[in-house]
Amino acid sequence: MTEDEASVRLLELAAASAEIYDADIILYSGDISDVGFGKIVETILTTRNRENIVLVMTTNGGSANSAYQIARFIQKVYKKFYLYAPSYCKSAGTIVALGAHELIMDPFSELGPLDVQLLKQNELGARKSGLLTKSAFEGLADASLTVFERLMLPIMQKSGGLVNFQLAAELSSTMTAAMMSTIFAKLDPDTVGSDKRDLEVAFDYGIRLIEKSGNASHATVMHLVQHYPAHDFIIDDEEASDLFENVSFPDPNLMGLASLLGSRAYDESEDVQVISLSAMATDQRSDDNERSTQEEAASNGDGVHTARSRRTDRKGNSKSKGDKDEDILTDNPVNAAPETDLAGGNGEGTPIKDA
Structure with a gap:
């Protein structure tokens, strides 16, 4: 092709x-x-x-x-x-x-996932996932619990019963806090709050849209916000x-x-x-119909073929048959593809050449 x-x-x-x-x-x-x-x-x-x-x-x-x-x-x-x-x-x-x-x-x-892309601070044009801060906070919470468990159980076992559960828990809490506090301190409260707010905005937008579309439930929107681990899932x-x-x-x-x-x-x-x-x-079909009409008129010898047919585009501008559809095929990328053919190569799924 x-x-x-x-x-x-x-x-x-x-x-x-x-x-x-x-x-x-x-x-x-x-x-x-x-x-x-x-x-x-x-x-x-x-x-x-x-x-x-x-x-x-x-x-x-x-x-x-x-x-x-x-x-x-x-x-x-x-x-x-x-x-x-x-x-x-x-x-x-x-x-x-x-x-x-x-x-x-x-x-x-x-x-x-219903995950907004947030601008990175001090990085022009760069974006980060709104799920990153949430994931970081959850990961640190899981790590803290793991550290606490690994400290408390050995204390009780190695003390031979001299240290009871309450004291072991207090000692483990103190050591866990000392180990993890410097890491938690790197989390900016403003960033955590801002990212949470932006995810809530995405959720609220979703709720408003499904009220009109009827294609999903509130539970689906919540699921899309909260139940996926990564932006590219x-x-x-x-x-x-x-x-x-x-x-x-x-x-x-x-x-x-x-x-x-x-x-x-x-x-x-x-x-x-x-x-x-x-x-x-639609425009192509109109052009084909007009060309067919002109050819039929010309074959009948009525002289129509000697005049340039004119038509009107979607914006009301008069156009000659030979004029290019500038608003659709060339200058205006809003309404159409660039000047190159829409389909490239052999036409079998070949990527289109960029203008």
Whole structure:
């Protein structure tokens, strides 16, 4: 399959998916941020064509605030919100998932704990997991208990009964405190409190979103916050089916669409990419219909072929048939892919070339 053929096939799959789900098909790939929220708003407002949406999302996470804004905006604009995770949709991405009425997942899909990514102090652009401080505190508490037990029992055993339980416990407590106090002192109370607060924010956002989506319970949101040991812990499609009410397998057309999108669907883009795939398919179909009409008119000899047909884009601007769709294919990355073909290489799941 050539690149041109792969691009045509991609748009055919986008159109078919839009028909099957009766939804706009929008790709979001990248960090969840204010920039991403702005792009999703602009894309939806300029390309919305149906009552439902399938958001194809690939992200490692980002801002909990932006995730909540994205999910709430989609809930307000669309009647039904599907979220398809062809690859990983973690952290703040899981917050967005809680706002969806239905999750679409396959064996390659991943959600993650409801764990916000916090900026590291004195490190520009670097982030840390909100679970780190919690895990550190729990680990030190477990270590303290272990030290206490290992000190107290030998004291009682080696004393030959001369030291009773109460005295052994007091001695062990004193020694444990002396050993662990310097380590606990390194924990900044402000950091502990701040991280706890941020995790509570993620929890509260999740609760508000499921009140609209109805796709999870309060217990599920609490589970996503508290019951996973690490930020990158994988929640696959089977576990997601236990946590969420509505989880379905993707239609073959939607899976094929993700495959042809390649790296845009399976890897987080360095710069946030928001693309209305269904809108591009609609535009292509309109172009094909117009070209067919012109060719038919020309074959009938009525002279229509001598004039350049004009059309109107989604923003109301008049365009010539020969003009490029600048707002969709080139200059505006909000609504479309870069100038390179959407599908790269042989079209069989080959990653798309970056612009």
